[in-house]
Amino acid sequence: DGGITQSPKYLFRKEGQNVTLSCEQNLNHDAMYWYRQDPGQGLRLIYYSQIVNDFQKGDIAEGYSVSREKKESFPLTVTSAQKNPTAFYLCASSDTDSLPGNTIYFGEGSWLTVV
Amino acid sequence: GQNIDQPTEMTATEGAIVQINCTYQTSGFNGLFWYQQHAGEAPTFLSYNVLDGLEEKGRFSSFLSRSKGYSYLLLKELQMKDSASYLCAAPTDSWGKLQFGAGTQVVVTP
Numbered sequence: 053d054g055g056i057t058q059s060p061k062y063l064f065r066k067e068g069q070n071v072t073l074s075c076e077q078n079l080n081h082d083a084m085y086w087y088r089q090d091p092g093q094g095l096r097l098i099y100y101s102q103i104v105n106d107f108q109k110g111d112i113a114e115g116y117s118v119s120r121e122k123k124e125s126f127p128l129t130v131t132s133a134q135k136n137p138t139a140f141y142l143c144a145s146s147d148t149d150s151l152p153g154n155t156i157y158f159g160e161g162s163w164l165t166v167v
Numbered sequence: 168g169q170n171i172d173q174p175t176e177m178t179a180t181e182g183a184i185v186q187i188n189c190t191y192q193t194s195g196f197n198g199l200f201w202y203q204q205h206a207g208e209a210p211t212f213l214s215y216n217v218l219d220g221l222e223e224k225g226r227f228s229s230f231l232s233r234s235k236g237y238s239y240l241l242l243k244e245l246q247m248k249d250s251a252s253y254l255c256a257a258p259t260d261s262w263g264k265l266q267f268g269a270g271t272q273v274v275v276t277p
Contacts, residue, residue: 085264094171094254094267095210110264144210156200156265158209 055079058095058143064167065137073128073162075143081157084126085144088112089161094141101126102148113114130164138166171268173255179245179273187271189255200265201229202254203241205221211252213240242273250275 056077065071079082083102087095097110101120115134120126126145130137143159170192179185189218193198198217202210216222216231216238228241242249253271 087267092175092269094256094269095265096267097264100264140207156212158211160209161207163207 056143056145056157056159058141058162062163062165064165066167068132070129070131071164073105073130073141073143073164075126075128075159076124076125077145077157077159078124079145079147079157081122081145082125082148084120084147085146086110086116086118086135087124087142087144089140089142098128098141135142135164136166137164141165171255171257171266173253173268176272176274177228178276180249180276181245181247183245185242185245185273187242187253187255187273189238189239189240189268191236191255191257192212193257195238198258199229199231199238200254200256200258201238203205204252204254204270206252213253245275247277249273 059074085100086098088098089095096112098112098116099118101107101108104120104123105117107120110143115131117129141162146156173189177185196213200215201213201215204210213227214229219231219233221228221230226243231238246254254270255268256265266277
């Protein structure tokens with residue numbers, strides 16, 4: 053089945069550690085996105101990529117890094133510089149040739165907790 | 168940028184109708200989205216309005232007034248499974264970058 057796969061579903065990070073969240077899509081979408089969601093809040097954009105080997109900062113990029121070496125993959129690294137990383141992270145993708153409303157898909161999300 | 172406001176929570180009984188309002192302020196307009204999100208799960212797409220008026224999809228309808236910067240999502244014949252957060256979102260440009268409201272938690276009671 054086509055879709056977006058995020059892993060792991062649950063991840064625990066110790067203070068000072070970097071962790072990487074995986075996001076893979078087989079929808080042949082050009083654009084991919086990472087959002088962060090905190091309890092009782094909407095989603096906030098961390099990074100986005102419109103094409104391979106290119107990505108742009110979103111609203112809350114500090115303490116995060118990404119790469120886009122393949123069209124299918126857009127991993128997110130939460131670095132030790134991110135002081136409050138505990139949140140629900142959502143990866144998404146869209147087909148930039150179509151109306152956004154019809155083609156934005158989300159992965160199942162990853163829960164990151166600092167211990 | 169975008170400012171998107173929606174109520175925090177609404178409660179309704181099974182079988183009733185609930186209307187979730189969303190107001191937005193934007194320097195450019197590329198449509199307005201509604202998503203449903205159950206706790207701990209990914210948002211799922213409900214509707215996309217780019218022209219004024221009402222669009223109906225089964226029990227769910229979405230309305231847009233561009234001149235008023237206003238949209239609503241109407242949920243009819245409420246079912247227990249409709250208990251979820253409903254997110255209003257607007258693209259910040261012609262791509263899929265979305266600015267989300269904080270979400271409206273709908274609680275359906277028996």
